[in-house]
Amino acid sequence: xxxxxxxxxxxxxxxxxxxxxxxxxxxxxxxxxxxxxxxxxxxxxxxxxxxxxxxxxxxxxxxxxxxxxxxxxxxxxxxxxxxxxxxxxxxxxxxxxxxxxxxxxxxxxxxxxxxxxxxxxxxxxxxxxxxxxxxxxxxxxxxxxxxxxxxxxxxxxxxxxxxxxxxxxxxxxxxxxxxxxxxxxxxxxxxxxxxxxxxxxxxxxxxxxxxxxxxxxxxxxxxxxxxxxxxxxxxxxxxxxxxxxxxxxxxxxxxxxxxxxxxxxxxxxxxxxxxxxxxxxxxxxxxxxxxxxxxxxxxxxxxxxxxxxxxxxxxxxxxxxxxxxxxxxxxxxxxxxxxxxxxxxxxxxxxxxxxxxxxxxxxxxxxxxxxxxxxxxxxxxxxxxxxxxxxxxxxxxxxxxxxxxxxxxxxxxxxxxxxxxxxxxxxxxxxxxxxxx
Numbered sequence: 340x341x342x343x344x345x346x347x348x349x350x351x352x353x354x355x356x357x358x359x360x361x362x363x364x365x366x367x368x369x370x371x372x373x374x375x376x377x378x379x380x381x382x383x384x385x386x387x388x389x390x391x392x393x394x395x396x397x398x399x400x401x402x403x404x405x406x407x408x409x410x411x412x413x414x415x416x417x418x419x420x421x422x423x424x425x426x427x428x429x430x431x432x433x434x435x436x437x438x439x440x441x442x443x444x445x446x447x448x449x450x451x452x453x454x455x456x457x458x459x460x461x462x463x464x465x466x467x468x469x470x471x472x473x474x475x476x477x478x479x480x481x482x483x484x485x486x487x488x489x490x491x492x493x494x495x496x497x498x499x500x501x502x503x504x505x506x507x508x509x510x511x512x513x514x515x516x517x518x519x520x521x522x523x524x525x526x527x528x529x530x531x532x533x534x535x536x537x538x539x540x541x542x543x544x545x546x547x548x549x550x551x552x553x554x555x556x557x558x559x560x561x562x563x564x565x566x567x568x569x570x571x572x573x574x575x576x577x578x579x580x581x582x583x584x585x586x587x588x589x590x591x592x593x594x595x596x597x598x599x600x601x602x603x604x605x606x607x608x609x610x611x612x613x614x615x616x617x618x619x620x621x622x623x624x625x626x627x628x629x630x631x632x633x634x635x636x637x638x639x640x641x642x643x644x645x646x647x648x649x650x651x652x653x654x655x656x657x658x659x660x661x662x663x664x665x666x667x668x669x670x671x672x673x674x675x676x677x678x679x680x681x682x683x684x685x686x687x688x689x690x691x692x693x694x695x696x697x698x699x700x701x702x703x704x705x706x707x708x709x710x711x712x713x714x715x716x717x718x719x720x721x722x723x724x725x726x727x728x729x730x731x732x733x734x735x736x737x738x739x740x741x742x743x744x745x746x747x748x749x750x751x752x753x754x755x756x757x758x759x760x761x762x763x764x765x766x767x768x769x770x771x772x773x774x775x776x
Contacts, residue, residue: 346382348414349424360385360426361409361434363469364402365446374399378410378426379446381474386417387426395431405437405444445469452758464766465776475606476762479596480751486595487548487569490588496571497542501531501549506725509533509672514555516564527552532674532742535572536705536732539740543574548747556770559647560759561697561749565768572705572742578686581702581741582619582662585690589615589660589699596754609756614659614693622662625684628653641683642667651695660699664688673715674729676704696753700745707740709733 341361348358365384366377372391376399377384387410389399402408409432417425441463443449451460451472460467467473491498508515508526515526531547538545551568573584593615596603604611623631628649629639635652639645645653645663654661665684668677676686686704691697706712712733716722751763761767768774 344382345378345380345385348385348426349383351414351424355413355415357411357413357429358426359409359411361407363407363446364404364437367399367404369400376410376428378408385424385426387412387428389428389431393428395428398431398433399428402431402433403437405441405446407434407437408432409434439466441466446471451762461761461767461769461772462775468765472607473762475603476751476755476757477765479600479603479755480747480763482600483592483596483751483754484548484747485599486592487588489595490591491546491571494544496544496546497538499531499535499538499542499545499547501528501534501547503528503550505533507533507729510555514553516552516554529553530568530744531570532572532705532744533729535570535742536674536729536740539572539574539742540732540735540737544571545573546571558770559697561647561746561752562770563748563760563764563767564770566760567747567764569745569747570742572740574738574740576704576741577739578664578688578702578704578741581704581743582622582688585700585702585743585745586618586620589690590618592750593754604755607755607757612694612754612756615754617659620660620662620690621657622664622688623653623656625663625665625667628663631656642669644670645689645691645698647697650691650697654691654693654695657693660693661691662688663691666701668715668718671703673719673721674703674705674712675715676706677711677715692749692753694753694756696756697749699749699753700743702741702743704739704741707733707737 343358343360348360360378362378362380364376365379368375374389374396376387378387389396410426410428411430412426412428414424415427417423445466446469449470451470504525505528506525509530515529517524517526529551535545535547547570549568550565552565593613629641632639632649632652637649637652639649665678666687666689667683668685671685671687678684678686687701689701690699692699706715709730716726748760748763752760761769
């Protein structure tokens with residue numbers, strides 16, 4: 340088992356003691372009687388120095404870059420701030436030779452956001468995960484998800500695992516990915532909200548983190564066929580409560596990544612978006628948003644969803660994320676409460692990111708009255724027997740409740756200010772693209 344990492348050697352004060360390090364050859368420089376190898380592992384890079392009086396000098400000059408090696412040597416002070424510590428090599432053992440031709444190499448300083456390289460980088464994603472920028476984003480994702488879980492734990496939520504296979508698509512059947520099992524048509528989940536509605540009547544505060552799937556094609560920079568959802572469901576809340584809850588969550592996540600992911604923006608040559616700290620977020624009704632868009636020369640019919648262009652234009656009016664409140668009933672799913680003061684809209688809101696990055700999440704009060712649920716199910720054509728258990732929830736001590744759903748990749752994209760959600764997950768699934776790897 341590997342016990343010594345680059346990070347350990349870089350901060351080590353031990354000199355001359357023999358050490359053994361396993362890693363990959365990231366780069367090489369040959370200067371007359373000396374070969375300098377950049378050895379990288381999951382924790383960083385260290386320079387290894389091989390002199391021509393060493394029996395491994397020829398090997399050091401010729402081993403292919405990206406090969407994996409074990410190096411035995413001793414730690415010494417480097418020359419200059421770039422190499423505070425270096426590894427003086429006594430021996431090199433080749434573990435795995437890099438015989439595959441790949442350009443750019445995985446450990447090169449390649450621009451993973453270069454659109455001209457997108458197809459190549461995605462087709463070889465299994466190799467380019469080793470790229471420093473790809474690693475930085477995925478490390479950021481790991482840290483961000485730690486922050487999400489800490490927030491749920493600190494606020495008394497219980498995690499509920501929910502099925503991926505369901506007979507209940509939240510939206511239209513055509514927008515879901517389907518398959519047949521034992522003669523029954525089932526769907527890959529679009530949202531676990533139905534199952535959290537059941538659990539919230541036991542635990543009152545519940546959450547789920549898991550995959551969701553989209554069958555309705557979109558080529559925007561914030562849509563994927565498969566993505567990860569953070570869902571929360573809370574008993575005895577209204578829309579205003581949900582807004583405050585989400586604002587606290589966004590602020591908490593932002594503070595967490597500021598503390599724990601400080602190096603990531605530097606690696607990506609970007610900066611962390613701190614707009615989520617400026618709470619409370621402003622609000623605009625859906626109706627007023629249409630009026631504002633019309634004044635700016637962009638007409639949208641009532642009842643149509645705001646698209647990327649509309650959201651980007653609206654974001655120019657705000658310096659922080661903002662809420663669009665009261666989404667029309669004709670475009671929202673059936674479980675959401677109708678606004679008693681404006682029956683054309685629902686008691687919902689979408690949180691739109693600052694700086695033109697689009698929708699981050701949505702919140703909704705859920706229907707707890709059986710008559711209203713029946714009305715909405717009929718309206719949306721969701722009247723089959725598979726929905727009966729949702730009606731039964733409303734006949735067994737149901738209470739007012741609501742929830743929110745946030746796309747993980749969208750949040751990462753906004754916080755890191757990177758171009759596309761595909762870069763925010765290890766193996767993205769994109770419309771009109773063959774699945775590889």
